[in-house]
Amino acid sequence: MKTVELLDVEKIRKDFPILKREVNGRPLVYLDNAATSQTPQQVINVIVDYYSNYNANIHRGVHSLSQEATDAYELARQKIQKHFNANKSHEIIFTSGTTHGINLIANGFSNRLKAGDEVIVSALEHHSNIVPWQMLCERSGANLKVIPMTQAGELDMEAYGKLLNTNTKLVFVNHISNALGTINPVAEIINMAHEVGAAVLVDGAQSVPHMNIDVQKLDADFYVCSAHKICGPTGIGMLYAKESWLLELPPYQGGGEMISEVTFEKTTYADLPHKFEAGTPNVCGGIAFGAAIDYMNAIGLEAISSYEQELLDYATQELNSLDGVVIYGPDKNKTSVISFNVENIHPYDVGTLLDKMGIAVRTGHHCAQPIMDFYQIPGTIRASFMFYNTKDEVDTFISGLKKAILMLS
Amino acid sequence: MTIEEIKADIVDEFSMFDNWEDRYQYMIDLGKTLPLIAPEYKTDDHIIKGCQSKVWVHADMEDDKVAFTADSDAIITKGIIAILIRVFSNQHPTDIIEADTDFIDEIGLKEHLSPTRANGLVSMIKQLKMYAIAYQTQLN
Structure with missing residues (x-):
């Protein structure tokens, strides 16, 4: 050690x-x-190298630059997969950041929830992990419940236990409170939610820079973070989601990249992870995110x-x-x-x-x-x-x- | 005194300070001496919400001149309010409407009037002018 x-x-x-x-x-x-x-300079160098030497649109190009950029982008995805110990690399979806990841899931659940369903958030959340769920509840008629906090700035786990029931469909909690630094017992929170059949999204914006995260060990359904909190650039982040969820949830945005076949009658969606990555992605950002993870792991x-x-x-x-x-x-x-x-x-x-x-x-x-x-x-x-x-x-x-x-x- | 004369006085006073500590200490002390707004006006009707600090403003007109009182929960914001009120208060509405705040740059406090500062001051200046416009309409 x-x-x-x-x-x-x-x-x-x-x-x-x-x-x-x-x-x-x-x-x-x-x-x-x-x-x-x-x-760090190591990450800045990767950004400069990308724009100096192999900037190209990815995935469909037959020319060399496009191939190189695609390889580097997909290699970054694999680095992220390995770092978070995701089972498969297509369980890592590149996003523009934590907020984007949260909205992607909130949107995916909007047709799955019905009146009477319950969604739980914690009292320690950032606005980005409150507002999308309020919007989701307004759209679907589900009720938003809040895990209260104690004077010490910790979640009241006994109260959480009482909130959970068979109507609970989703639980959203940050791994670490951005305002107070509290490390929340997410493994326990996930375990308790799964016992009533609810899915859990963990906002890892504040945890990722400070600790190793194993999404399989946590058994998180969804885990989101931003690269800029972990020595990477702004405008890029990741959503980890279990493969079963990604297959089940509808795409978030329509566009290029995310389709398999398009006719005016019907479009079939691309395989994972592309189903959730419409449009030209932040190629440079993704590659630099991978470099930031390399930098952190080297230390x-x-x-x-x-x-x-x-x-x-x-x-x-x-x-x-x-x-x-x-x-x-x-x-x-x-x-x-x-x-x-x-x-x-x-x-x-x-x-x-x-x-x-x-x-x-x-x-x-x-x-x-x-x-x-x-x-x-x-x-x-x-x-x-x-x-x-x-x-x-x-x-x-x-x-x-x-x-x-x-x-x- | 006219608005221009008061501004010149303020610029003169600040020119005596050769470091930021003295400049800010002066502003903090000004903040402490600012006549507080009457409690009945320190309400949500008179509040200007910045993301960081709150500002309350009230206006009255007497003898064709507008008098402002104001307060803030942050002392540095309050110090700047004291300076702004010294410039804008007890003036004719037309003069208030026409006055600019360029002197704030000259006394080295420009950053406090940046719209991104979220301390409520930019909105406060707008509010002072709105009051002046409203009273101007009454005079007409």
Whole structure:
């Protein structure tokens, strides 16, 4: 097993050109990783190489460039399949990102649900995992139920058990809360849902950068994520779905790529995965997504995760030593996200002053208004760490925060 | 004082600061001194929702001049509101309608008036002008 000492952070930082830049005259301290991660040169090189050497439309071309681009794109799909331990590569559908994957499934279920059916979401969801299901329920007449959260920022599993019944058709839950960093017990959630015959979609946007995911071991029906949270580019992501579901669900969009035969009387759909990939895909993005996974695996997600936990513990301890700081979410079993407030100070003011000092954090409701309503706060300040952050940066953040508090008090 | 004279004064005051800390400290202190909006106007009818901070605005007209009071839940937003109110308040509606906010660039606070900032300030300026237009109509 890899150990923390194997993570050479100074060497890793050299892979990320953006970390060298200054913001407002200060060296950038980037602590908004839960919103988007930065891109290493290795991935940037793949993007440049694609457009410099083999940019082409894929799958139907007989010429060499098209073949090369198709091979690279399909190889990326296989890398993703292997990384998530999907049974078959066509169970990996390229999407534009997590939100697209969620909408694809919500749309696929719209004709399968009827009035009286029940759909469960968790109180810890991002708006992208609430709104599509509300829309689905409005269309189908199904009822939306919510797994409540506790004061500690965890899901109330006993309440979840009571919500499940034979009318439950779908359960949607994030693996990790973007607002609080809570790691949800998804294996247990899936297991309990399957006992009543419900399918489960897991939003992995926040988990994928921090841990190894085995979709078969989890027995997830659907698992979605975005490449830009895991050192890849924006505009590309994946939907994993069990083959049986992909065969059963209708296509999401019509167009080129997704057909087998077209006449004006009838169209037959293409085989998997193309049935769900209408139009020219984000070829470069898919290939770069594969490169990002290679990059993460070369460092090792276990080493990454232990190092990030160390950073999290250090930052939490330092923050707790400041007067008036309130941290939201669980004390343990969370990823490297700290959501907090300073008594009597608006998060927007703190974020504005930290930015003047070159420190990037996120402030606001983090697209999770129900969580903010639960705590009765307008928002939080969220610092989120990746394996390329350092203890020195935590120190800069803490001293910047002290200065901001002094100015605002 | 005319709007142009007040703007020139503000630009003058800010020119004394040679670092961002002093500029922001001044704004924060201004935010603390802003006359609060009367509680009866701090309601949803008077709210301008930014994604990040909330702003409340109320207007009255006396002797053909519009007086504004305002508040925000974020102190830096409030400081900028104090500056804007100093410029726009107690002026004739026509002058308010015609006034621009270019001086905000000159005092180094441009980023706060960006439409993507989501602090409610851009909408607030629109609201001030809407009030002025409404009162102008009354005068006509």
